[in-house]
Amino acid sequence: MKNKMLYDREVNFKDRAIEFEVRKKLKKMQGPIMFSETINIYELEVISRGTKDLEGIENLVNLERLSLYSNNLNAMTLRHLSGLKNLKSLDLADNPSIMEIPAGTLDEMTELRELVLDETGIYTLDEIMMEKLINLEEILIEDNNIKNLNFLISNKALKKFLFRNNRVSDISAIKDLENLDEVWGANNEISSIDALENKRDLEYINFENNFIEDISPLKNSYKLETVYLGNNRIANVDALQDKKLIKSLELEENRITNIESLSTLEAVERLYLNKNNIKDFSPIANLKNLETLFVSQNQTSNFDVLHEIGLNLRNKDF
Numbered sequence: 001m002k003n004k005m006l007y008d009r010e011v012n013f014k015d016r017a018i019e020f021e022v023r024k025k026l027k028k029m030q031g032p033i034m035f036s037e038t039i040n041i042y043e044l045e046v047i048s049r050g051t052k053d054l055e056g057i058e059n060l061v062n063l064e065r066l067s068l069y070s071n072n073l074n075a076m077t078l079r080h081l082s083g084l085k086n087l088k089s090l091d092l093a094d095n096p097s098i099m100e101i102p103a104g105t106l107d108e109m110t111e112l113r114e115l116v117l118d119e120t121g122i123y124t125l126d127e128i129m130m131e132k133l134i135n136l137e138e139i140l141i142e143d144n145n146i147k148n149l150n151f152l153i154s155n156k157a158l159k160k161f162l163f164r165n166n167r168v169s170d171i172s173a174i175k176d177l178e179n180l181d182e183v184w185g186a187n188n189e190i191s192s193i194d195a196l197e198n199k200r201d202l203e204y205i206n207f208e209n210n211f212i213e214d215i216s217p218l219k220n221s222y223k224l225e226t227v228y229l230g231n232n233r234i235a236n237v238d239a240l241q242d243k244k245l246i247k248s249l250e251l252e253e254n255r256i257t258n259i260e261s262l263s264t265l266e267a268v269e270r271l272y273l274n275k276n277n278i279k280d281f282s283p284i285a286n287l288k289n290l291e292t293l294f295v296s297q298n299q300t301s302n303f304d305v306l307h308e309i310g311l312n313l314r315n316k317d318f
Contacts, residue, residue: 008036013056017049022060035059046071054080062086069116070094078105086111093118093140101125107132118142118162125151141166142184149173163188164206171195185210186228193217207232208250215239229254230272237261251276252294259283274298274317281305291315 013019051071131154138160186208197217206228231253241261263283292315
C-alpha cells in the first residue's frame with residue numbers, strides 16, 4: 001500500500017474536452033483523476049472539440065490509439081505527446097495550425113504503425129525523427145505543402161503512403177521501400193514514377209492529375225488491383241498487359257492511341273478511357289466482367305464494336 005501511495009498522484013488536463021473524454025473512459029465524471037486509473041486507458045478520441053492545449057495527455061502512458069482529428073492544435077503543444085511510447089496509431093489530421101512536427105516529438109514512438117497528418121499545413125518532417133519509427137506501416141500526409149519526400153527514406157516497413165494534394169515532383173525517396181502496396185500521389189507535380197519499378201507488392205496506385213508519360217515501371221507489378229492514372233500524358237499502356245487482377249482502371253484524359261494490351265485485363269470491372277486518341281476499341285470488346293465503361297471523346301464516334309458488351313454495363317457514356 002505504501003508503494004502504491006508513492007506511485008499514485010492526481011492527474012490534471014488543461015483542456016476540458018480531453019478531461020471529459022478521459023472521465024468517460026473511466027466512468028468517473030467527478031472527483032480527482034488518479035494516475036493509477038489512467039494507465040488502463042488504451043484508446044482516446046477527442047474529435048472536433050476546439051482543443052488547443054494537450055498538457056496532461058502525457059500521463060496516458062499506455063495509450064495505443066489517439067485521435068485528435070479536427071481541432072486547433074499547434075506545433076508547440078505537440079511536445080506533450082513525446083512520452084507516449086506505446087502509441088500504435090496517431091491521428092492529428094485537420095489541425096491546419098500545426099505547420100510542423102517539432103524534432104524529437106515522435107522519437108520514442110517506436111511502436112507506431114499509423115501516422116495521420118492530413119491538412120496540418122506541414123511542409124516536411126524531420127528525417128532523423130522519422131528514422132526512429134521503425135514499425136511505421138501507414139502514413140497519410142495529404143492536403144499539405146510538402147515538396148520533398150526524403151524524410152521517408154528509412155521507413156522500410158511502410159506499406160501504405162498517401163500524399164495527394166501536395167507539391168511533390170520527385171518520388172525517388174520511396175524507391176527502396178519494398179513493402180509498399182498502396183500509394184496515393186494524385187494532384188502533385190510528378191513526371192516520373194521510376195521509383196515504383198519492381199514494386200511487386202503494389203495493389204493500389206493513384207497518380208491522377210500529374211505529368212506522367214511513362215508507366216513502364218509498373219510492368220512487374222502483377223498484384224495491381226486498382227490503378228488511377230487519369231489526366232496525365234500517357235501514350236503507351238503496354239506495361240498494364242497481363243495484369244489479371246486489375247478491377248478498376250482509370251486512364252481518362254491521356255494521349256493513348258492503342259489499347260491492344262488491355263485485352264488481357266480479364267478481371268477489370270471499371271474502365272475509363274474517355275478523352276484520349278483511341279480509334280479502335282475492339283481489344284476490350286470481350287472483357288466480360290466490365291460493369292462501367294467510359295470511352296467518349298476519342299478519335300471515333302462509332303462504338304458498334306462495343307454493342308454486345310454494352311448491353312450488360314451498369315454505367316457507360318456511349
